[in-house]
């Protein structure tokens with residue numbers, strides 16, 4: 001990947017090459033970290049972060065359940081301080097479109113006891129472009145043999161680094177089979193989400209998406225799309241979604257910060273609808289882009305201007 005200029009590490013903006021941790025950092029060995037993925041868009045009023053407060057809130061909520069202190073480099077941070085540090089990092093880098101803050105147990109420790117292990121925060125900004133590349137116009141997905149870890153395996157609503165091993169296995173399975181993404185089922189066999197995206201279906205004139213009790217990440221794009229679809233007048237139902245409903249849907253799409261809104265045209269080799277990006281997905285996709293690019297004043301509350 002391309003390097004950017006500066007990474008924020010424990011209160012200091014350091015050069016990309018100097019953002020280092022020890023090989024015995026607890027998080028490196030046991031996955032004890034939390035991260036976020038946040039988009040920055042160019043708007044007529046300059047760069048804007050999409051739903052910054054909601055992303056940082058999810059990160060801070062994750063720290064609560066993981067028992068992480070918000071103390072980095074000897075200073076205690078509030079949610080607002082983290083938001084400001086993210087904006088400082090964006091300003092210190094040119095033309096970035098994606099920010100990845102990560103709070104992790106950086107203390108050198110062998111053994112699983114995380115109590116008393118020191119925390120660090122790193123904020124990295126990159127040029128991501130489109131996450132799913134050409135598949136953005138119509139993705140092929142498989143249903144993975146790997147399960148979405150449920151709430152008994154860890155807090156499904158938090159972005160815990162170690163939990164992403166399941167996503168990486170599922171993604172590898174998808175790519176090896178020539179697909180772009182994998183849908184993961186939950187522990188009772190219902191549709192949960194994709195490796196890094198939530199999922200929606202449009203079936204018999206209504207929009208459905210797995211509810212938060214289905215062991216999904218409470219996606220911020222998911223929440224935005226639910227609101228946008230309801231504002232368009234669609235009925236959106238957060239419920240249980242079966243594999244049968246997924247495959248027999250008229251339309252399917254994925255939502256996520258990195259992927260944005262991506263129509264799905266094939267599931268396990270079976271065509272969705274007529275095999276082209278659906279009308280509803282396209283309408284929502286187009287509105288989403290107006291919103292993030294600052295062209296929809298009614299949703300301006302979701303943009304946090306950097307300058």
Ligand SMILES: Cc1ncc(COP(=O)(O)O)c(C=O)c1O
Nearest residue numbers: 196197198217219220221256257
């Ligand atoms: C597992 C998983 N599901 C869903 C999402 C989508 O969430 P959001 O829209 O907040 O980026 C992500 C990305 O963060 C994810 O990692």
